[in-house]
Amino acid sequence: xxxxxxxxxxxxxxxxxxxxxxxxxxxxxxxxxxxxxxxxxxxxxxxxxxxxxxxxxxxxxxxxxxxxxxxxxxxxxxxxxxxxxxxxxxxxxxxxxxxxxxxxxxxxxxxxxxxxx
Numbered sequence: 552x553x554x555x556x557x558x559x560x561x562x563x564x565x566x567x568x569x570x571x572x573x574x575x576x577x578x579x580x581x582x583x584x585x586x587x588x589x590x591x592x593x594x595x596x597x598x599x600x601x602x603x604x605x606x607x608x609x610x611x612x613x614x615x616x617x618x619x620x621x622x623x624x625x626x627x628x629x630x631x632x633x634x635x636x637x638x639x640x641x642x643x644x645x646x647x648x649x650x651x652x653x654x655x656x657x658x659x660x661x662x663x664x665x666x667x668x
Contacts, residue, residue: 553599554654557592557625559606559614562638567604570646572655580605583613593621601625602652607632628652 555576558564564577576599584592603618603625605611618625628648634640646660 554602555596555599556602556604557614557618558604558637559611560638563604563606563636566638566640566642566645567649570642570649570656570660572657575654580614583610584617589617589621596622602628604628604630604637604648606630606636608635626652 553576554573555578556567556571557578557580558567559580559582561579564579567577578592578595580588580592601618601622601624603615605614607630615627619627628651630637630640630648631644634644637645642660646656649656650661
C-alpha cells in the first residue's frame with residue numbers, strides 16, 4: 552500500500568525526503584486546510600497509509616484535529632516540542648520517528664542515530 556506523509560510546508564517536505572529511503576508521497580498542506588482542500592485531499596488519500604507529521608504549534612494542532620476528525624485511521628507522528636517545527640528538527644530525531652512508524656530511512660541517518668548524533 553502507498554505511504555503518504557502529510558507535512559505543513561515545502562521545507563518540511565525537503566527535510567523528510569532527505570531521510571526516507573523508500574518511495575513515499577509527501578503532501579504539503581501549506582498551513583491550515585480549508586474544507587474544499589480537505590475534501591480533495593481525502594479523496595487522494597483513500598486506500599493509502601497516511602502519516603501526519605506537522606509542527607508542534609497551534610497551526611500543527613489545528614491540522615492534527617482536522618485529520619483526526621476526517622481521517623481517524625491516519626497515524627500521527629509527533630516531533631519533540633522543544634524543536635517546534637519539523638524543518639527545525641534534527642535529522643536524527645526525524646529518522647527516529649520515521650523508524651518507529653516503520654519507514655525505511657537512509658543508512659547515514661541510522662549511523663547518526665547509532666552514534667548518538
